[in-house]
Amino acid sequence: MATVRRNIRRPVAAPKAAAVPDRICERALILSGYGINSEMETQAALARAGMDADTVHINDLIAGDRSLADYRLLVFPGGFSYGDDTGAGNAYANRIRNNIWDDLQEFMDGDNLVLGICNGFQILANLGLVPAFDRTYAREIALMPNRGGRLECRFVTLKPANENLWTKGIERIYCPVSHGEGNLSCSPETLKKIKQKKMVAFTYCREDMSPADGEYPYNPNGSVEDIAGITSANGRVLGMMPHPERAMECSNLYDWPLLREQARREGRALPQESLNMQIFRNIVGYFS
Amino acid sequence: MASFVHRIEVHFTKDPRLKTRTDRIRSLGIPVDELHLADVYTIATTARDFTRDELVQVARQLVNPVVQEFTVDEATEALFDEAIEVGFLPGVTDNVGTTARQTIEDFLSMRFGDEEAVCSSQLYFVRGRLAPEMLTRLAGTLANPLVNRIHMKTRQEYGKTGMDRIVPHVELHELPTAGPVDLDLDDAELVTIGKEGILDPKTRQRRGPLALDLAQLHAIRDYFQDLGRMPTDVELESLAQTWSEHCKHTIFASALDDDVPKGLYKTFIQAATNEIREAAGEKDICVSVFSDNSGAIIFDDQYIVTHKVETHNSPSALDPFGGALTGIVGVNRDTIGFGLGAKPCINIYGFCVGDPDAAVPLFRGKDGTNPVLPPRQILDGVVRGVGAGGNCSGIPTPQGFCWFDNRYAGKPLVFAGTVGIMPRERDGQKLFEKKAEPGDLIVMVGGRVGKDGIHGATFSSEALDPKSPVTAVQIGDPITQKKFSDVIVKEARDLGLYRSITDNGAGGLSCSVAEMAKECNGCHVQLDNVPLKYHGMAPWEIWISESQERMTLAVPPENLKTFMDLMERREVEATVIGTFTKSGKCVVECAGIVVMDIELAFLHDGLPKKHLTTTFMKTTNPEPDTPCPDRLDAALLAMMQRKNICSTEFITIQYDHTVQGGHVLGPVQGKGRVQSVASLTTIVPGSKKAVGLSQALFPSYSEIDPYNMAGAGIDTAIRGLVAMGIPPDKIAILDNFCWCSSNDPGRLGQLKRAAQGCYDIAKTFGTPFISGKDSMFNDFSGYDAEGNPVKVSVPPTLLISSIGVHPDAGKAVSLDAKIPGDLVYVVGATREELGGSEYFAQLGSIGNTVPVLDAAAAKERYIRLAGAIAHELVASAFPVSHGGLAVAVAKVAVGGRLGMDLTVPVPDTLRPDYFLFSESLSRFVVTIAPDHKRAFEQALGPDAVLLGRTGGSRLRITGRTLLLDVAIADLEKSYKSPFRGY
Structure with a gap:
């Protein structure tokens, strides 16, 4: 029964958008190739936050035309690498492991950050860069096919589960998921360790911020304990299924026409930028 | 044949999709208890065998050990009643197999040879006792006999050994050559050649429809009589492609009655656009109309947007998934092939299908053989096909529609459209213009050529009947296309490495190369250089094959090395297959022999003109007699x-409509999630402007009043954009006519009225047409369940697609x-x-x-x-x-x-x-x-x-x-x- 819903007031943007920060000199490397497809918006999000990035084809990295050592942030963006064949992210992870594994380990040993979004998270999981309890980088989690058996594209609400460098200052993320395989699964022991070490970064929740409890569509894929993203044990790697980079502007949000109308009635304008940008600002904050 | 064959089977320890998969099958009325699934990789080699240890390591590359288990050369242990394995038929694109092969090659630092392969298949374990006819139905929903092989075993047959090791293999023949075709025949014989194809001298079988009519065959015969020789099969097939209804739009180009001497296209569509542009003067929004692979309008001072909507009806009737997939990735190439290459940034779709709940069985063969796929299966397939294409390519699909009417049960309509973005200029050069120069090399990039998609252009110019060729079916490989799309529109274009580019779509190389040859007035092609999926293809097959994911480019010799290096680094296959010339001719060589030598003037303009006559009769229907x-x-x-x-939101949510980060107004809106009729997407980061897209069609009005049917479509497509706040003078439209029985004067009379409507309404609105496409024979001829002949024709369908530029997305409604x-x-x-x-x-x-x-x-x-x-x-x-x-x-x-x-x-x-x-x-x-x-x-x-x-x-x-x-x-x-x- 649809009843008239109260207008739940909730922040739609940081109360006062931070002044445009100075650009930091640390650079990001965004991987591309073989069907990765979100490099453009990921680069735009970082640029907006104040970090310049180079989009580099994996083959140029393998050929040695570019070096990981020149970068402080490595991003595995969203996409459909190898068409999800042999399991989402698996083939691209193999390509990396079979070609540039040593360089990557060296990068991981430094004070560097790694971000994987959607297909990027799937690649991180297959490489064992998350959860990475130790330097063996064993595969401990799987992003299985969604319970619904197919790709699902819709906006989801996320709640930070722990405060860390990525989630600092974030109360809520509201952005799209768009994946066929985001159903996080692992052994009970692994799950226990992930929780103990406060490695859950974001969980799916309802609009009122209460847990999704596995209920569709709030938890869109059946992920265990509503987990949408986790960090590595040392906290320097974040993998998440939802796409904050696809909703940087308020006008990218599913419900923005309503928010804008509510704002108009109150005689205020809707902020330009959405709260989702905070993840990227936190990265820049880490290096500043 | 491969000497060593191994089989790796992979399954989830606890399959998360089990319930949904089972429920979906049960919802079709097939009472399975559970339907389990294993993924199978069959590895076939000749040069070397793998050790068991190597195979185990290979398997580890292909599974996720956290949630999956595998067997090597052993049967998967499972509880089931029947096992159904679904693999691909020989020569059908197997994307999963290709990825697995690349992974193995990378892992073991080896290369598979020509006769070696990795093939994927899916092994279903059916739990629950099914009656034989139910089992057949289940197999029918899991596989399409045109592209899949099915292998079934009972629990008993499966035993300890499991399924057999099967490697799909294309049979090789000695390399066939080109042969002359005698056209000095009586008219009845010529008609047979036109309808059923050239008689193959070896097999004594017809090669499939040329879709050439008698007048066209006479023109060809006369041309070659003047040359003093017979045409080769390559020449005849090439002419059939270039002159096909699909490519030349003969019905829209022909004179009609006494009052439309210039034909419908020039008189009503092109004239409307020309007159509107002239009247608009400085406010004209058009940049490129009708001449290129897409139409283009102004986006802002820096950028232009392109739009193109295609249909892929006939292939989708036979293989809904493959047909729709190739439809959407094909129209993506119309974007990449616009000007010097626009970047695809939005996909749209439209499906006209029979009512899934009220399907009447239809058969291509007498006595209930060769059944037409039921609407539910067609819908499921086309929905998945467009989704796979857009999702894998990273192109958002925010807009589309489904229209249900049982007159689409014989032949569905599948519309696929793509919007592209490109800067107007780079270094002072207009990127929306292109011109191959004599001496430029003809370079083919992308996938290899196989027997798939042969006679696609001529086939879609004919009604579907029992003889429709199965080779007309293709399966796309979006990742291969994504690879070259990225390197072309994000790298090679901006390095200025080529002078012209076009898509290999209908007619394959025969159309793309000959089309580009117009820019410089000639081409010389070496067919031996064209990379093939397998040996044993005849020259004519290589020339007209519609194998997917290919573009043809004109690369100046001085840029060749840089261009080829770049392609190699991006793992995109690129091959020089000839040279553009100024000879005035299209010359094709194979094995040192000239197999085609035709003047371009004849190839492109030798088509005899037709004069069509139309009739129109208004029908009267009873009004309803139900009281209010x-x-x-x-x-x-x-x-x-x-x-x-x-709501058809089940489609919407399967389609990524947020990638590229431009979602403003999407396919569903509001708390109640209602489907919109238009979408709004930003396509240039940081710009306030956004692209609005809408579509409209009113096939239920067509039989009553085609003129006003067209008016309703144009009005509604424009209105969808205005409702979001786009001013009418920033809107352009595209037309897709999907007609039926277009040799019937009555149907042509309806067409004429609809085209007249298009002219009148577009002119009054001042809204130009920028691109269009037609498909004139959407008819099915076959049999009903009792074996009686039936003809099912689609209602005359005009899809109007609109594109408009919103001045300020933040104000959209x-x-x-x-x-x-x-x-x-x-x-x-x-x-x-x-x-x-x-x-x-x-x-x-x-x-x-x-x-x-x-x-x-x-x-x-x-x-x-x-x-x-x-x-x-x-x-x-x-x-x-x-x-x-x-x-x-x-x-x-x-x-x-x-x-x-x-x-x-x-x-x-x-x-x-x-x-x-x-x-x-x-x-x-x-x-x-x-x-x-x-x-x-x-x-x-x-x-x-x-x-x-x-x-x-x-x-x-x-x-x-x-x-x-x-x-x-x-x-x-x-x-x-x-x-x-x-």
Whole structure:
């Protein structure tokens, strides 16, 4: 029964958008190739936050035309690498492991950050860069096919589960998921360790911020304990299924026409930028 | 043949999809208990064998050890009653197999040879005792016999050894050569050649339709008689491709009756655009119309946007998944092949299919053989196909529609469109222009050439019948295309490495190379250089094959090394296959022998002109005789459940509509998630401007009044964009005519009237056509279940797609009602216009009075509404379309999960139900803040009629008496019920 819903007031943007920060000199490397497809918006999000990035084809990295050592942030963006064949992210992870594994380990040993979004998270999981309890980088989690058996594209609400460098200052993320395989699964022991070490970064929740409890569509894929993203044990790697980079502007949000109308009635304008940008600002904050 | 064959089987320890998969099969009426699945990789080598240890390591590369297990050369242990393995037939694209092969090559630092392969297949374990006919039905839903092989075993047969090791293998023959074809035959023989193809001298079988008619064959015969030789099979096949209805649009180009000597296209479509552009003067938005692979309009000072909508009907009828997939990735190439290469940034789709719940079985063969796929399976397949194409390519798909009518049961219509973006200039060079120069090398990039898709262009120019060629089916490989798309539009174009580019679509190389050869006046091709999927293809097959994911480029010799290096680094196969010349000829060589040598002038313009005659007869249908009910609550709930009105959100959510980060107004809107008729997407980061897309079609009006059918389509496609706030003068449209039996003067008479409508309406709106496509023979000839011959023709269908540039996305308006207490208006007059309406269909009638458009009044109204939206006076706006005013207000209310109390001005002369469900054009439902009442009414004038307010949780509509009072929740339930479970 649809009843008239109260207008739940909730922040739609940081109360006062931070002044445009100075650009930091640390650079990001965004991987591309073989069907990765979100490099453009990921680069735009970082640029907006104040970090310049180079989009580099994996083959140029393998050929040695570019070096990981020149970068402080490595991003595995969203996409459909190898068409999800042999399991989402698996083939691209193999390509990396079979070609540039040593360089990557060296990068991981430094004070560097790694971000994987959607297909990027799937690649991180297959490489064992998350959860990475130790330097063996064993595969401990799987992003299985969604319970619904197919790709699902819709906006989801996320709640930070722990405060860390990525989630600092974030109360809520509201952005799209768009994946066929985001159903996080692992052994009970692994799950226990992930929780103990406060490695859950974001969980799916309802609009009122209460847990999704596995209920569709709030938890869109059946992920265990509503987990949408986790960090590595040392906290320097974040993998998440939802796409904050696809909703940087308020006008990218599913419900923005309503928010804008509510704002108009109150005689205020809707902020330009959405709260989702905070993840990227936190990265820049880490290096500043 | 491979000497060593191994089999790796992979399954989930606990399959998360098990329940959904099982439920989906059960919903089709097949009573399985459970349907388990294992993925199978069959590895076949000749040069070397793998050790068991190597195979285990290979398997580890292909599984996720956290949740999956595997077997190597052993049967998967499972509890089941029947095992069904579904693999690909020889020569069918196997993307998973290709990825697995690349992974193994990378891992073991080796290369598979020509005769070696990795093949994927899926092994289903069926739990539950099924009757044999149920088992056959199950296999039929899991596999398509045109592309898949099926292998079944009972539990007993499976035993300990499991399934067999099967490697699909294309049979090799000695390399066939080109041969002369004697056309000095009597007319009956010539007709047979045209209809069924060249008689193969070896197999004594016809090679498949050339779709050349007698006059065309005479012209070809005469041309070669003058040359003093017979045409080769390569030349004849090439001419058939280039002259096909699919490529030359002969019906639109031919003179018609006495009053259309220049043909429908020039007289009605092109003329409208030319005259509109001239009248617009400096405000002309067009950049490139009709001449290139897409049409293009101005986006802003720096960028232009392109749009193109294609159909892929015939292949989708045979293989819905493969047909729709190649449809969408094919139209992506029309973007990459526009100018020097635009970047695909938005996909759209449209499906016209039979009613999945009311399917009548059809057969291609007598005696119930060769059944036509049922609408449900076609729908499932085309939905997955467009999804796989867009999702894998990273192109958002925010806009589309489904239209259901059993006249599409014989042949579905599958529309696929792509919008592209490109800078106008780079280093002073216009990127939307291209020209191959003599001496440039002809370079083919992308996939290899196989026997797939042979006779696609000629096949789609013919009606589907029992002899339709199976090689016309192709399966796309979006990742191969994504690889070259990225390197072309993100790297090679901006390095200025090539001078021209076009897509290999219908007709393959024969069309793309010959088309580009016009730019420099000649080409010389070495067919031996074309990379093949397998040996044993005849020259004519290589030349016309429509194997997917290929582009043809003109690369100046000085850039060749840089170009080829770049392609190699991106793992994109690129091959020089010849040179552009200025010889005036298209010359093709194979094994040192010239197999084609035709003047370009004859190839492109030698087609004999036709003069077609048309007739038109107006039919009269009985009007419905149902009296108007006192209350219309039940009628509205029933209308919300009509398949052409209800939610098809199950499609929307399978399609990534947020990638590239430009989502502004998407395919579903509001708390109640109602489907929009238009989408708005930003495509240049940081720009306020956004691209609006909409589509409209009214096939149910066609048989009554094709002229006004066209008017309804154009008006509604434009209106969808205006409702978001796009001014009419920033809108362009595209036409897709999907007709039937276009050799019938009656059908041509309808076509002529529709085209006349297009001209008149577009001119009045001042809205130019920028691109169009037609498909003229959407007919099915076959048999019903009793073996009686039947012909099922689609209703004449005109899809109008609109594209417009929104000046300020931040001011765009969505469809859902937003705030309680807002005022609800209808803008535009309602008349008794229910012929072909959804309401009459609900009553079981067709009627006679379709909506008539007053385009001049509509344009004025649209300018005013777009102005009101720009002035932020509007909270929501939604066009009134199929189902009329009651359905539109119900959708706006459900969208906002907000009730409404409305009083509608039903004239005394009009039945209340007719008033509420009439489909009169040019109307909107608008909600506004009460504070804006005066300003809004001033802006819209008397066109805007206040109906009431939003509030509460029910929709109440009063006319002369209370007409309906329904809970919004019930409306939402009805609206979302028909496709629950899809």
